[in-house]
Amino acid sequence: MAKPNLHTVAAHAGVSIATVSKVVNGVRYGISEATLERVLASVSELGYRPNRSGRGLRTLRRSIIGMAIVDPSPTFLADPFTTNLVAGLSNYLSDRGFGLLLHGIKPKQVESSFLVKENVVDGLCLMLSGSAQLRRQNTKLFSTLSHPMVVFQDRAADGIPDTCFVNQDDAGGAKALAKLVLARQPKSVLIVIPDIFWPAIELRLEAYWQSMKSAGVAAKIIRCDESDPAAIAHAIEDQIEKAGLPDVIIGANDKIAIVALHSLEERGARVPEDVAVTGFNAFASNDYAGLDLTTARSPAYEMGELGGKLLLERLEGGEFEQREYTLPVGIVPGATV
Amino acid sequence: MAKPNLHTVAAHAGVSIATVSKVVNGVRYGISEATLERVLASVSELGYRPNRSGRGLRTLRRSIIGMAIVDPSPTFLADPFTTNLVAGLSNYLSDRGFGLLLHGIKPKQVESSFLVKENVVDGLCLMLSGSAQLRRQNTKLFSTLSHPMVVFQDRAADGIPDTCFVNQDDAGGAKALAKLVLARQPKSVLIVIPDIFWPAIELRLEAYWQSMKSAGVAAKIIRCDESDPAAIAHAIEDQIEKAGLPDVIIGANDKIAIVALHSLEERGARVPEDVAVTGFNAFASNDYAGLDLTTARSPAYEMGELGGKLLLERLEGGEFEQREYTLPVGIVPGATV
DNA sequence: CTGAAAGCGCTTACAG
DNA sequence: CTGAAAGCGCTTACAG
Incomplete structure (x- = not known):
């Protein structure tokens, strides 16, 4: 049996399709109580559901x-x-x-x-x-x-x-994290960003950079392929080999920060006593990993x-x-x- | 300026709307080359895009x-x-x-x-x-x-x-994991499941239970609120206090398995030497957490x-x-x- | 309070 | 090869 439409319902209730349309759309003025009830009964009995293509065509709105x-x-x-x-x-x-x-x-x-x-x-x-x-x-x-x-x-x-x-507000979040970090009076800061430049990353980086600069703290920026955990770890460890342990590692996002945390753990460096770490854009799975990362929560x-x-x-x-x-x-x- | 429709395009190209419709829908037979090109030019010039409500109403298909x-x-x-x-x-x-x-x-x-x-x-x-x-x-x-x-x-x-x-195939996945686990010839197995019963969990549990039973291995089942990492940890630690360290912990999913891993680490238990751990439904964020969990990958x-x-x-x-x-x-x- | 009629944008069977 | 016409399901201004 085909789907009921306005005509089916109108015939069933013994009214015009205009009246059914009004009832279905909740137009309650200019409809008698008796008609209203009869139509509602037919709608329910036939299981009528308005076809959005019809309405959409008529109103030029598709919702x-x-x-x-x-x-x-x-x-x-x-x-x-x-x-x-x-x-x-x-x-x-x-x-x-x-x-x-x-x-x-x-x-x-x-x-x-x-x-x-x-x-x-x-x-x-x-x-x-x-x-x-x-x-x-x-x-x-x-x-x-x-x-x-x-x-x-x-x-x-x-x-x-x-x-x-x-x-x-990526810049604002980064500034706030930078302030937290700077309260530790670090001498050296390592900022790790993805090699693909998202505008959000750009804004965070600039805010970190400015904050470090005005505090007179030396900041080093390195890039990595953030889609590959091993690549992140490699980039960070490379830099530590070269320049020693920084006082702070700022990850451009949580993925990077989490990898940094594991690298530090393997080296036996204590967090945050030896090295502080921050991320960005917290997501809930961190909780399961038993991490308590200092980070920023996105209002996504x-x-x-x-x-x-x-x-x-x-x-x-x-x-x-x-x-x-x-x-x-x-x-x-x-x-x- | 209003959006162009079939009539606009037809007028612009000097043909009927039927012809435009055919061209737009890729009907190529019964259309002269000259007409085809003229219509295509008009479509492109006017930026015509077919309205799906119209087509949907006519064909009673909305795609x-x-x-x-x-x-x-x-x-x-x-x-x-x-x-x-x-x-x-x-x-x-x-x-x-x-x-x-x-x-x-x-x-x-x-x-x-x-x-x-x-x-x-x-x-x-x-x-x-x-x-x-x-x-x-x-x-x-x-x-x-x-x-x-x-x-x-x-x-x-x-x-x-x-x-x-x-x-x-939750049952099949669970059976395969059970086989891996049984190769270690464990004496005691702890199965940790969520307190809300999904059908998938039910199937996994049954497969684990049967596998353990036919291998003659004692299995204990405990439940926990899997939405709360602390609750998972608490349930597992409680059970370990009561019954000692099991040879295997089977998590009904990865969340549970990851929490188990952390609990074991805190106790100083070695994985997999002291306790083997499995999860279910791997997701990529495990890689970043530096985990190498034995688990099943869902074909989601x-x-x-x-x-x-x-x-x-x-x-x-x-x-x-x-x-x-x-x-x-x-x-x-x-x-x- | 109620309904006939126009028309939204489109496709398609058919006539020419 | 081309187009006139019907009609998909609906809403709304209007007449009664």
Whole structure:
């Protein structure tokens, strides 16, 4: 038996489809009590569920937001930052009857994505990886689609209309961690960053660098392939061989910090007595590993919620009120500083 | 300027909307070369993108698959098993022009979800948490929607039409781990499971229990709140105080195994010389923690892909070919057995 | 309080 | 090779 539609229900209840439509949409004025009840009974008896394509076509609204995650890896959801952000966004939208269309796209395949080629969503969220140039290029491409857009974790740029940027305060978090570290009056600081430059990493690095500089502390920066734990360990141990144990190791993120912690343990260096260690963007699995890392907690979930809120308000109001939002990053005190 | 539609393009190219529709949909027979080029030029010049609501209404297909994750937690995406499965599903669908509508739902709010109340998707994927009874109830509810369904990680049940179950071989994985462990000829085995009974945990437990039984090895089972690392540690240490160090600790999952590893380290017990340890459902962050846990690797990504494949084939073919699929679980040898 | 009618953007069987 | 026309399921301004 085919799915019931407005006509089926109308026939069953002995009213017009207009009346059924009103009842289904909760329009309660200008409907008699008797009609209301009869229609409601038919809806329930037939198991009628409004078809969103019909409504969408009529209203030119689909109640769907697209989330494009541009990432070379097929496991584009692996990062806890991403999953928390997506969860916040999805929950915010779901609570308001909006769906989230999730789409991981390889950087080179953006143009052939159905999100780009077809008109499927009311608004778009963007999270991009890759070089600044590639990110800018893809952001531009998406912006030609004339959908309202929210871009996460990227610097606000001109020439991208109807778009709002939502970031976490990486600089602020790094500054706060630097302050904690500097209270120990270190002589030497080792900063370990990934060899791929994310804008967030750039902001953290700059904040660390400035903080160390104004405190007159010598800071050394090294890079490593953060996707490979062995490569991180190798980079750190190399540097220690060359220059000796630093007073502080600042990891650009938790992955790096955790590897540093293990390297230090193997050397028999005490943390934080001999060497203090910090990370960035805490995630819960640290707890299971028995680590009590001093780090910064990302407001990823809240960023997702905010992105959803901004997009829905934009859809209501016709324009974004602000061009950029920056959410505070909390410090997780831990026991490694 | 409003978004171009078929009429805009048709007027611009000087043809009918039927012709534009054919060109846009790649119908190449019965179209002259000259017309084809003219239409393509207009499409590109005007930046035309077909509106899916229109097509969806006409074809009664939306090219959208819903993924409902029923979970009490707002961070319903936190588990690596879930994210890998969703990534596999999403990628499979995206590559075929289908969108994935992601929806985390609290167990009590299933009925008010728009995925239930409205007709939005062509097919449904389900991942459920909670008691067997609650899961069965929600599966039933979704099955009344008369969408083809794929249910992940739940036992196939009767009375649920047009539904296919996709599972990983938890029993097989557990059996293989048990075999590894039994090669050490242990005298006593401690099995640590979560106090909430997932069907997967149940299957693993049964396989462990049977394996130990037929080998004549004494096995003790204890439960703990696996969402709290301290609670896991407490449960394990309690048991060790009471009954002494076992020869093997089998964690029902990696979280538990990792906590066990740390407890043993604090006691100065050597792994695997004094105590062997196994987990289940490996995830990559173990590598960063410097652990080399003996565990089983879940085919979560492949399960997602398979679910997408089954659903798309079902949409083509009219029915599922098989009622249930079970994907093999790989063993990660590690260094803790 | 109720319903007839127009129309959202599209596809497709059919006539020419 | 091309296009007129019907109709997918719905909402809404309007007439009664």
